[in-house]
Amino acid sequence: MDVDAIIIGAGACGLMCAVQAGFLGKRVILLEKGAKAGAKILISGGGRCNYTNLYSTDEQFISNNKHFVKSAFKQWSVSDTISFFETYGVFGKEKTLGQLFPDGKDARDIVAIFTGLCDELGQNLICKANVLDVVPIPDGFEVEYETNDVRNIITASKVVVATGGLPIPKMGATDFALKLARRYGLELTDTAPALVPLTITGKDEEWYAQLSGNTVFCEVSNDHISFEENLLFTHWGLSGPSILQISSFWRPGQTITINLLPHQDIAVIIEEERRSNGKILLSTLLSRFYTRKFTDAMGKFLPLDKQIANLTKVDIDSVHKILHEFTVKPAGDKGYDKAEVMRGGIDTDELSSKTLECKKIPGMFFGGECVDVTGWLGGYNFQWAWASGFVIAQHI
Structure with a gap:
């Protein structure tokens, strides 16, 4: 298929990346292992989805490099998140401590915005797609995935890994991003359940x-x-x-x-x-x-x-x-069954803070929870997911 990038994982980061790429006229294939996109979004906040925090800054994030998130947040701010959702009919209501929830709507409406935009922009979302391998090839990457016991191979010049972390394995969480990073010699920081x-x-x-x-x-x-x-x-x-x-x-x-x-x-x-x-x-x-x-x-x-x-x-x-x-x-x-997020992940020294592109593997990007960036409770981790998705979309 003639696409600009393959995005692995249709969570908050992957969905935002697909939509923002579409706004720039770029075509992507979005591969999601689960039966539907945004599964973790749908259960967040008891189904209400605390989609950002009014007071989010780099100070509310844990990372071996506390300055890493600054560039992404300059490119995509809390105001950008609020404006984005307001454009599509979701207005925020503050609960406590800056936590912003959809007023009169819920997590399903958040996911519907992204899936609707993917349809409008011609982005190809494939669910129940279990990615088996990602292999660098000349001028890009070859991604092998399986759907309904049928194996498929697709290629693109860029690949985005936004498969999340280890929490809630019953919802399909895996160590895919961590295993891929290890395979290609990327450093990882110690991982553990967080917000648990x-x-x-x-x-x-x-x-x-x-x-x-x-x-x-x-x-x-x-x-x-x-x-x-x-x-x-x-x-x-x-x-x-x-x-x-x-x-x-x-x-x-x-x-x-x-x-x-x-x-x-x-x-x-x-x-x-x-x-x-x-x-x-x-x-x-x-x-x-x-x-x-x-x-x-x-x-x-x-x-x-x-x-x-x-x-x-x-x-x-x-x-x-x-x-x-x-x-x-x-x-x-x-443990991960009850944790909201994973602490640790792909070492930020392996990525460009401006683009989230892997320094050792040009054309490969990592975003969202699999990176060593962990926010406080209260919408901060969503803000990182939206911001990282936006940043990557500018460079694929």
Whole structure:
């Protein structure tokens, strides 16, 4: 087929690349292993699709090269994302912390924009296409793929690898990009689940399990960073936005610290309350801030049955440390089945930051999640996917 490029993977990056290439008059073949395009888009945000973040900058991304994303974000900004979707009838509504969701629409509408534009622009989207091999040939690449047990070989001068990362294997996630990169001698950074719940085992497992379903607004931190959002207790450990955020910065064996009462000082609250109502129990005081179930569970660590007037300095110091510096040492994480993204991937030193073209293999491009660029929770990873897709489209 006479096409300018073959794009492998019809996720956020691949779809944006195909559409933007079409706007430039370039023809592509888009190969998708799954039964339909945009499978991960469709489940994002519970099907609502948090498609960008108003406050997205290079600061919210993890990479061995923290400056790598700057060029892509200069070429395709948050404003560009917003304008693009508004052009096709999707207007954003901010939920919290800059998270932008389609107002009155959902993830299906996001995917429909891309599939509709691919049709209009004559871009050839082939689903259930399992790519078997990518081989450099003179003046381009040969891509072998299989559909319905039939093997096909197509060629183009450029190839784009946008096959995503390892999370959610039941949806078809594979290590295709990583294996291809290794095969051609490209360096990889260590990969691991990110934006993922953390597990608790051992003697404390039962204590966490009894709180399953309870949420607490808190500040979760380690030696590198902190996040203020809700924490969710589960029957196997900890989840919720704050935990997903810190998980990207957590490594096995490390501890995390949880401030269960941010922006307030429990020692000050106790002293103030003593002057007016010292006879109330510590449990009664804490029930102003937490659910009854959570307060009762804290009885393992705190003298809940003491009147606050009878709390000693040692008691108050203990209450302060427990509530403001609650330390947790997770046993592990829930793995790629529950992770939203993959941390690590193809080393950014292997790619041009301006074009995302592979330095060692001219004409081969990598974009999206398979690259060592991992965003925070809240639409940041979509912004990277859109931007990388746009950038690659300019150069294929």
